[in-house]
Amino acid sequence: MSSRSFRTTAITGAVVATVLGAGTILVAWGPDQGGAGGAARLSIADPYIPLPAGGAMAAGYLTVRNAGGEDELVKVSSPGASSVTMHRSTETSMESAGPLAVPAGGALELARGGTHLMIMGWSKQPALGDVLELDLTFARSGTIAVRVPVKPLTYRPGQQDSGN
Amino acid sequence: MSRTTTRPRAARHGAPRLLGAAAVGLAAVLALTACGSGGQAPAGPAKVSKEAKDTPYEGTVLSKHFDKPDLVLNDTDGRPYDLRKQTAGRSTLLFFGYTSCPDVCPTTMGDIGVAMQKLSPEQQQKIDVVFVSTDPQRDTPQVLRTWLDSMGKNFTGLTGDLDKVKAAAKTLGILVEDPVVNKDGSVTSTHGAQVLAFLPDDKAHLLYLSATSVQTYQHDLPLLAQGVQA
Known part of the structure; x- marks a missing residue:
């Protein structure tokens, strides 16, 4: 697909600010409107990292929305942490997960108690208000950089982070 | 995705076991607070009474009452x-x-x-x-x-x-x-x-x-x- 090349995007600067401000932004799209065979049209919503309670083991949560054709989240890395892995919580444990499907016209939800990112080896101990860049690599859409804020431990998307 | 699905909140829908006109208003309030998406609550009376349990709690009531472990x-x-x-x-x-x-x-x-x-x-x-x-x-x-x-x-x-x-x-x-x-x-x-x-x-x-x-x-x-x- 000729449209693939321009979708490999590392977003910085103004666009990142928009991501953080609006919570979601369309970061990649193809020329057609999708369907399972068309290009994926991905946007990232509600990215956050709950402040780790101790040590530097943290979880990362976000939603990848897809208004186009199917895609897959293949790997995640970060310039600010040595290890970012995809995991799934089960009733009694955790298992490594991935690649994770981003269904056509659907969403991949990385959420508490389910599939999530495990972030270790921070170059700096995370603090409230910090922002960590996560580079999400998709099978078809290339790499999307998302700046993910560190929120209070009990934060959930859609609520004011009053700490509480 | 294998996100654990939220278990049904039987206890909440079980609240309207009250009878009489006064209960209607209360039941309506409860229905609103329960699901967040008003208007969708399908709860017919028969279903409600079937789901009702004799508990004020939303947690799952255990039928087996374990002792505290000796720890x-x-x-x-x-x-x-x-x-x-x-x-x-x-x-x-x-x-x-x-x-x-x-x-x-x-x-x-x-x-x-x-x-x-x-x-x-x-x-x-x-x-x-x-x-x-x-x-x-x-x-x-x-x-x-x-x-x-x-x-x-x-x-x-x-x-x-x-x-x-x-x-x-x-x-x-x-x-x-x-x-x-x-x-x-x-x-x-x-x-x-x-x-x-x-x-x-x-x-x-x-x-x-x-x-x-x-x-x-x-x-x-x-x-x-x-x-x-x-």
Whole structure:
């Protein structure tokens, strides 16, 4: 697909600010409107990292929305942490997960108690208000950089982070 | 995706068991607060009465009332803590987990912490929240204290002999296995992620699965503080 090349995007600067401000932004799209065979049209919503309670083991949560054709989240890395892995919580444990499907016209939800990112080896101990860049690599859409804020431990998307 | 689905909130829909005209208004209010998406509640009277249970709690009511396990470990001051003795006659929430668990453990304990903070100081003093480490080798009293302080300064953290922990968990139907250190240095501990609630009769009456919402804890903790029967 000729449209693939321009979708490999590392977003910085103004666009990142928009991501953080609006919570979601369309970061990649193809020329057609999708369907399972068309290009994926991905946007990232509600990215956050709950402040780790101790040590530097943290979880990362976000939603990848897809208004186009199917895609897959293949790997995640970060310039600010040595290890970012995809995991799934089960009733009694955790298992490594991935690649994770981003269904056509659907969403991949990385959420508490389910599939999530495990972030270790921070170059700096995370603090409230910090922002960590996560580079999400998709099978078809290339790499999307998302700046993910560190929120209070009990934060959930859609609520004011009053700490509480 | 295998995200754990939220279990049905039978207890909430069970609320309108009241009869008479006055109940209609109350039922309408309850329906609004229950689901957030008004207008969708399909609850016909027949279905409601079928789902109704004789419990004011939203947590899952246990039909088997486990005894508190006979468990003596160290608390976060490094002193011996006898679970049965020190929580005798008190409502107690018990959870097994480990501090390098990134997802379920901090989410569960954080939610309980949020719900506890909504209580008055008097109510808070009536509930013990006890976290038992399933990774005692790494969860030293100090590590445990630091971790728990993020969620509740009054939470009790217990750590010690893993065999004792496993045996205690087993009596409650909770699986705990030896932690595994992964190649990347992370630790995976297999542990049942349910929270058990004991009432002042020192028996477990309620179960909260890992997908339990903070709203459910907020609903149930005042009842637990009062020692209301499940």
